[in-house]
Every structure is written in C-alpha cells, then in structure tokens.
Amino acid sequence: MQLTLWTYEGPPHIGAMRIATAMRGLHYVLHAPQGDTYADLLFTMIERRDTRPPVTYTTFQARDLGSDTAEIFKTAVADAYERFRPQAMIVGASCTAELIQDDPGGLAKALALPIPVIPLELPAYQKKENWGASETFYRLVRALAGSTAEVTPREGRRPLCNILGPTALGFRHRDDLVEIEKLLAALGIDVNVIAPSGASPADLGRLGAADFNVVLYPEVARAAAQHLLKTFGQPMVETVPIGVQATIRFVEEVAKLAGVDPAPVLAGAPSRLPWYSRSVDSTYLTGKRVFIFGDATHALAAARVAATELGFKVVGLGTYTREFAREVRAEAALHGIEATITDDYLDVEAAIQGCQAELVLGTQMERHIAKRLGIPCAVISSPIHVQDFPARHSPQMGFEGANVLFDTWVHPLMMGLEEHLLGMFREDVEFHDGVAPSHLGGGERAPQPEPIRIEPTPVAETPSTPAFVWDPSAEKELKKIPFFVRGKARANTERFARERNLAVVTVETLYDAKSHFGR
Numbered sequence: 001m002q003l004t005l006w007t008y009e010g011p012p013h014i015g016a017m018r019i020a021t022a023m024r025g026l027h028y029v030l031h032a033p034q035g036d037t038y039a040d041l042l043f044t045m046i047e048r049r050d051t052r053p054p055v056t057y058t059t060f061q062a063r064d065l066g067s068d069t070a071e072i073f074k075t076a077v078a079d080a081y082e083r084f085r086p087q088a089m090i091v092g093a094s095c096t097a098e099l100i101q102d103d104p105g106g107l108a109k110a111l112a113l114p115i116p117v118i119p120l121e122l123p124a125y126q127k128k129e130n131w132g133a134s135e136t137f138y139r140l141v142r143a144l145a146g147s148t149a150e151v152t153p154r155e156g157r158r159p160l161c162n163i164l165g166p167t168a169l170g171f172r173h174r175d176d177l178v179e180i181e182k183l184l185a186a187l188g189i190d191v192n193v194i195a196p197s198g199a200s201p202a203d204l205g206r207l208g209a210a211d212f213n214v215v216l217y218p219e220v221a222r223a224a225a226q227h228l229l230k231t232f233g234q235p236m237v238e239t240v241p242i243g244v245q246a247t248i249r250f251v252e253e254v255a256k257l258a259g260v261d262p263a264p265v266l267a268g269a270p271s272r273l274p275w276y277s278r279s280v281d282s283t284y285l286t287g288k289r290v291f292i293f294g295d296a297t298h299a300l301a302a303a304r305v306a307a308t309e310l311g312f313k314v315v316g317l318g319t320y321t322r323e324f325a326r327e328v329r330a331e332a333a334l335h336g337i338e339a340t341i342t343d344d345y346l347d348v349e350a351a352i353q354g355c356q357a358e359l360v361l362g363t364q365m366e367r368h369i370a371k372r373l374g375i376p377c378a379v380i381s382s383p384i385h386v387q388d389f390p391a392r393h394s395p396q397m398g399f400e401g402a403n404v405l406f407d408t409w410v411h412p413l414m415m416g417l418e419e420h421l422l423g424m425f426r427e428d429v430e431f432h433d434g435v436a437p438s439h440l441g442g443g444e445r446a447p448q449p450e451p452i453r454i455e456p457t458p459v460a461e462t463p464s465t466p467a468f469v470w471d472p473s474a475e476k477e478l479k480k481i482p483f484f485v486r487g488k489a490r491a492n493t494e495r496f497a498r499e500r501n502l503a504v505v506t507v508e509t510l511y512d513a514k515s516h517f518g519r
C-alpha cells in the first residue's frame with residue numbers, strides 16, 4: 001500500500017487509451033468496472049477532442065460479480081465490432097478487471113472476428129500510463145507491421161521516414177508534429193507514416209517501407225522503433241529536438257540518414273532563442289537556480305536547454321519515469337547533482353525546498369508546489385491540465401519550439417529591471433515585496449493594504465536543529481535583500497550560525513555569512 005494523493009501517471013490502460021484515441025480505425029474494448037468511463041473526460045475535456053475515444057467499457061457492477069463477467073466481456077466485444085466495424089481491435093483489462101482474471105485475449109479470440117484482435121497484458125499494479133502506451137504501440141506494431149516490406153530502391157526517389165511517438169493527451173504533441181513535418185519537408189524528406197497519431201491499422205502495415213524512423217517521444221515509441229530496427233533494419237533517430245542545439249543535432253542526424261544536405265535548413269537564424277538569451281536584458285538569467293522535473297524526455301531536454309542555452313544553473317533534476325532513470329541520473333551527474341527519481345510529489349517538494357530553486361520547470365504538480373513556496377514556475381511536461389492544450393500554436397520542438405521555451409520559461413521570472421527595482425525600492429507602495437508592479441491606474445491611490453509577504457517555506461529541519469532567534473535589526477537588514485534570494489540568504493546565515501554555535505543572528509552574523517559564502 002502507498003498513501004497517494006497526487007499521481008504523476010494514470011494506470012497503464014490510460015496509456016492504451018492514448019494510443020487507441022490517437023489512431024483511426026482501431027477500437028479498444030476495456031474490461032472495467034462501472035465508473036471507469038471517467039477516462040473519456042481526459043480526452044474530451046482536457047484535450048478538448050470533439051469525439052469520444054474509441055473505447056467500449058464493459059462497466060460491470062458489483063451485482064455482476066456473482067454472474068458471468070466473461071460473458072459480459074464477450075458481448076461487449078461482439079457489439080463493439082458490429083457497431084464500429086474497426087480495422088483492428090485491442091482488448092484488455094483495467095486494474096479491477098485484472099483481479100477477476102477473465103482473460104480478455106482468450107475470450108475475444110473465441111469470437112473469431114474477421115479482423116486482427118490484439119490482446120494487451122498491462123500489469124496495472126506494477127506499471128503506469130507511459131509504459132502502457134509504449135507496450136500498446138509496440139504490440140500493435142508487432143502484430144500489424146508484418147515481417148517483410150516492399151521497399152523501393154533508394155536511387156531516384158526522395159528519402160522516406162516514419163514519425164513515431166505522438167499520441168492523444170501528449171504534451172504539445174499536436175504542435176511538435178507540425179514543426180517536425182516542416183523540418184523534414186525543408187530537408188526534402190517524405191513522410192511515410194506518422195503513428196500512432198492519425199494512423200490506421202492499415203497504415204501500420206506500411207511502416208516497413210520507410211528508410212528510417214524518427215522517434216519523437218522515446219517513452220512511447222522506443223520499443224516499437226527497436227522492433228522495426230530488428231525486423232526491417234530501419235535505423236532510428238532518437239535525438240529529441242527540444243532546444244536549438246538539440247534541433248541542430250536532430251537535423252544533422254536525420255540529414256545523414258537520408259543522405260541530404262542539412263546546411264540550407266540550418267542557415268540563417270532559424271530560432272530567436274540564441275539572440276534573445278545573449279541580449280543584454282537576459283544577463284540577469286545567468287546562474288538562476290532552476291529545479292527541473294517531469295517525464296524523462298522533457299526533463300532531460302529542459303536540463304540541457306537551461307544550462308547551455310539560457311545560462312541557468314541546474315540545481316535539481318528528476319523524473320517520475322523510472323524506465324529512464326539511468327539516463328536522467330547520468331544527466332544530473334553532469335550538473336554535479338543527484339537525480340530525484342520518484343513518483344511521490346512529497347519527495348519532489350522536499351527536493352525543491354532543499355535546493356533553494358529560484359525557478360521550477362515541472363508538471364502541473366510542481367506548479368502547485370511552486371505556488372505554495374512562492375517560486376516562479378513554468379510547465380514543461382505531462383501531467384498537465386487543460387491550459388496546456390492551448391488553442392494557439394505552441395510547440396516545444398524545433399526552432400519555433402525553442403522560441404516558445406524562451407518565452408514560457410522567462411515569463412514567470414520578474415524582468416531584470418523589476419528585480420533590481422524591487423531590491424532598491426522595497427518600501428515603495430508599487431514595488432513592495434512579492435507584488436509585481438502595476439502600470440494600470442494612476443492618479444490618487446486608495447490606501448494600500450499591508451503587503452502580503454510570500455516567504456519561501458523554510459527547509460525542513462530535523463528536530464535536533466536549533467531554532468534561531470533573529471535580532472530585530474538583523475531581520476530588518478534581511479528584508480533589504482530582494483525576496484527572490486531572501487530564503488537562500490536566511491538559510492545560509494542560519495547554517496553559518498549553526499556551524500558556529502551562535503544562538504542569535506545579528507546584523508554582523510548576516511554580513512559574516514554573506515562574505516563567507518560569497519568567497
């Protein structure tokens with residue numbers, strides 16, 4: 001048992017639903033108790049799809065458990081086939097149905113439907129959503145791609161590739177795909193199949209015809225791409241093109257596999273990020289302490305962009321995707337830190353507090369944590385809420401994606417001038433602590449209420465840690481420090497005092513600590 005309030009991923013059958021919903025002509029029959037249809041809302045409400053997912057639930061109830069639930073499942077499969085006439089079907093069980101052991105695969109096979117029916121074994125008590133998506137896509141590709149392919153000789157035709165990975169409910173998958181298709185077109189490369197997004201089971205049967213595969217989201221598509229490599233000898237590009245440098249690498253790798261020249265695509269200034277981050281207004285970004293958490297694909301990419309393209313200091317890095325823990329640990333080591341590999345948001349909260357981040361790049365959960373701690377935050381990864389399926393074009397990948405990253409990550413930080421002014425005019429009614437200046441209004445001001453002070457929650461301390469008394473003048477001096485760094489200054493000063501067994505923090509202690517840590 002694990003006490004869980006927030007979970008980063010859903011059960012694996014949600015991953016299977018993400019594949020089925022992304023595709024066309026595929027139907028999913030899910031043996032599940034009444035109530036599991038809540039999952040429809042993820043797609044119709046959060047992703048705002050205009051059609052229901054192609055999923056039939058058996059929705060058995062408590063009273064059904066005394067009768068034949070296997071019969072209920074068989075009827076659901078037969079009815080779904082009659083009603084939807086899909087090209088192929090996947091069948092499986094949700095967490096509760098797994099316990100009643102009805103064997104969806106065997107039962108569906110007994111019906112001898114005239115289409116491929118692919119059984120899914122998704123262990124709901126050991127695995128999660130991304131694994132479920134990856135396994136489902138792999139099973140589909142294995143069952144439908146066949147073992148031989150009609151490949152036209154390479155001479156005299158344009159290179160041909162598959163794009164693998166975009167799913168339903170994926171963070172910015174819709175817009176990433178647009179950017180990647182644009183890049184491939186500019187390189188003179190044709191796209192054979194995009195899957196699972198928009199692909200039909202028949203399309204999966206054509207996968208083998210491509211020269212190589214582009215894997216956009218390794219969490220979802222690495223397993224399928226490895227199968228295609230084994231079966232058809234198709235090499236794969238796994239560099240995730242998030243950030244300018246990764247996009248350049250991606251273009252070069254793709255061009256090499258396709259035998260085309262990357263130079264025209266890389267010429268000029270394909271992204272505004274490098275200049276924006278070099279321009280003088282970005283100087284204050286240098287060394288900003290950033291904590292990064294999300295799925296492995298996005299967390300790894302964000303760490304690289306933050307450190308090498310924006311000049312941030314990565315002080316925390318982690319993922320809830322345990323399957324990719326090794327890669328995230330290796331990246332963290334490059335930043336001289338230890339990775340946070342967990343699916344418990346309380347561990348993540350403790351890690352954020354422990355590293356005294358000035359910016360958090362994370363998921364919807366980290367948004368809440370950062371809000372509570374008064375730290376600026378931007379979302380870089382699922383799980384996400386409805387606001388991260390925006391109407392506007394908002395990719396993460398490619399050169400345009402890099403522009404989006406710059407705006408999104410820098411926005412929550414106060415602009416350099418405001419930050420400077422906050423320190424200088426901390427007593428000013430407009431620039432007082434914790435409040436962004438308002439340029440609205442003017443004229444006579446209504447009396448200002450006492451400012452709300454947003455103090456970072458102190459770092460969790462062990463019971464034996466002595467509590468510090470701050471001399472009022474030291475407390476006053478501390479308030480001269482802009483609130484962004486005040487938490488860090490307080491923690492450093494107390495650490496300094498603790499090491500010297502001082503019971504009271506004075507102005508002198510504060511400045512001694514400052515020069516000690518400033519050395």
Ligand code: SF4
Pocket residue numbers: 011032033035036094095096097
């Ligand atoms: S079967 Fe699984 S997903 Fe469905 S309600 Fe039960 S625990 Fe949740």
